Amino acid sequence: MLAKSRFHKPVEEKFAETILAAALGGIAMVSPVAAVVGVFAVVGAGHYLFRQKDFNHEVRRLKRKGYVALTKTENGWIVRILNKGKARYRKIQMSNLQLAKSGEWDRKWRLFIFDIPEDMRHERDYLRRKLKQLDLYNIQRSVFAYPFDCRKELSFVADYYNIEKYTTYAEVSYTDIDKELKRHFTAKKIL
Structure with a gap:
C-alpha cells in the first residue's frame, strides 16, 4: 500500500x-x-x-x-x-476482527458459553453485540455457536472486555440443533 x-x-x-x-x-x-x-x-x-x-x-x-x-x-x-x-x-x-468464513468444515461446532455477573452487565452486553457482529449463532442468551475454529479470536474478545474468567470455549461434534445451525450458517454463506 x-x-x-x-x-x-x-x-x-x-x-x-x-x-x-x-x-x-x-x-x-x-x-x-x-x-x-x-x-x-x-x-x-x-x-x-x-x-x-x-x-x-x-x-x-x-x-x-x-x-x-x-x-x-x-x-x-x-x-x-x-x-x-x-x-x-x-x-x-x-x-x-473477523472469523474464518470458508474452508473445509470438520463437522464440529464451537460453542462459546459465558456466565457474567450482573455487576458486569455492560461488558456482557458488549460481548453479545460483538458475538452477533462476528456472525455467531445465538443458541441461548449466553451460548453462541460457530462452525470453524475461533478460539483465539474469542479469547481476544473476552480478554478485551476483561471477562475471560467467565467464559468457556467448547468443541462438540453433535447437538440437538445440528440442522438449525447448518441452515443458519448456510444462509449466511459461512458453510
Missing part, C-alpha cells in the same frame, strides 16, 4: 495500525537521512511502503495524541508505543 499525503480515514487508520503494530514489536525506526525515499514496515502478513514524509507526519500525529514516544539515537529515531497507544491498537484490532 502506498499511502497518499492527504489522508482519508481508512488510509490514516491503516497507517496508525501499521505504525502502532511496528512500534509494539519494536521495529519502527525513522531515519534522519533525506535520501530515504520510504519506510518499509512488515506487520503480520502485510507489507506496506510509505513515503518518508507521510510516515514522519503520522508518527508526529501519534506522538501528539500520546500513542507513541520518540527516542533519538545516532541512527535516527526509535518509535516506542505507550500504554495509550497499546489500548488504541487493541481497539483497532477489535474493530477489524
Whole structure:
C-alpha cells in the first residue's frame, strides 16, 4: 500500500495500525537521512511502503495524541508505543476482527458459553453485540455457536472486555440443533 499525503480515514487508520503494530514489536525506526525515499514496515502478513514524509507526519500525529514516544539515537529515531497507544491498537484490532468464513468444515461446532455477573452487565452486553457482529449463532442468551475454529479470536474478545474468567470455549461434534445451525450458517454463506 502506498499511502497518499492527504489522508482519508481508512488510509490514516491503516497507517496508525501499521505504525502502532511496528512500534509494539519494536521495529519502527525513522531515519534522519533525506535520501530515504520510504519506510518499509512488515506487520503480520502485510507489507506496506510509505513515503518518508507521510510516515514522519503520522508518527508526529501519534506522538501528539500520546500513542507513541520518540527516542533519538545516532541512527535516527526509535518509535516506542505507550500504554495509550497499546489500548488504541487493541481497539483497532477489535474493530477489524473477523472469523474464518470458508474452508473445509470438520463437522464440529464451537460453542462459546459465558456466565457474567450482573455487576458486569455492560461488558456482557458488549460481548453479545460483538458475538452477533462476528456472525455467531445465538443458541441461548449466553451460548453462541460457530462452525470453524475461533478460539483465539474469542479469547481476544473476552480478554478485551476483561471477562475471560467467565467464559468457556467448547468443541462438540453433535447437538440437538445440528440442522438449525447448518441452515443458519448456510444462509449466511459461512458453510
